[in-house]
Amino acid sequence: MRSRRSGQRSVGLLLVVMLIAGCEGKPRERDRVAQPVVEDSALDPRIIKALPSGVSEKMARTGQRLFVADCAACHGAGGTGTQLGPALNTGAWTKIEGSPEEIARVIEEGLPPAKPYDIPMPGRAGSFDAEQLKSLAGYVYALHAANP
Numbered sequence: 001m002r003s004r005r006s007g008q009r010s011v012g013l014l015l016v017v018m019l020i021a022g023c024e025g026k027p028r029e030r031d032r033v034a035q036p037v038v039e040d041s042a043l044d045p046r047i048i049k050a051l052p053s054g055v056s057e058k059m060a061r062t063g064q065r066l067f068v069a070d071c072a073a074c075h076g077a078g079g080t081g082t083q084l085g086p087a088l089n090t091g092a093w094t095k096i097e098g099s100p101e102e103i104a105r106v107i108e109e110g111l112p113p114a115k116p117y118d119i120p121m122p123g124r125a126g127s128f129d130a131e132q133l134k135s136l137a138g139y140v141y142a143l144h145a146a147n148p
Helices: 002-023 029-034 045-050 057-070 100-109 130-145
Strands: none
Touching (some): 045 057, 045 130, 057 130, 100 130
16 A cells, blocks of 8 residues: 555656746747647736726737747636636735736746645746746736736
8 A cells, every 4th residue: 555655646746847847948849830829819808997007008919929839738717717727817816916017927937846746847047038928927927907
């Protein structure tokens, strides 16, 4: 019985390590090319209304595409959260106050593991140009602000 539990723990640990290894660092060009193209989709009017100053609807659509391609695996479609990462569409931030600048910093620098999520959020510094980072942070800000 003990060896079976040990084996299950080893498999679980291996899966977590593989997930972290696959998510860390700047994406390679071949990874970016292999990702499916996400078509423009209509933004929820609540998100448009909640966009921070300096973020246009067009930028928010870019942010939404980037979110789907780079963030939704852990944070869920529409920021609803998963077992790997918290919801971003709720009224509660856990590590920051929630300004677009803070959100951009977290995207770039990542976060250490925090309960109940036992894996870190890898930083994505260098993965996005300044306009993409502002678009993504603005979209995440609006996701949160639209759902107080």
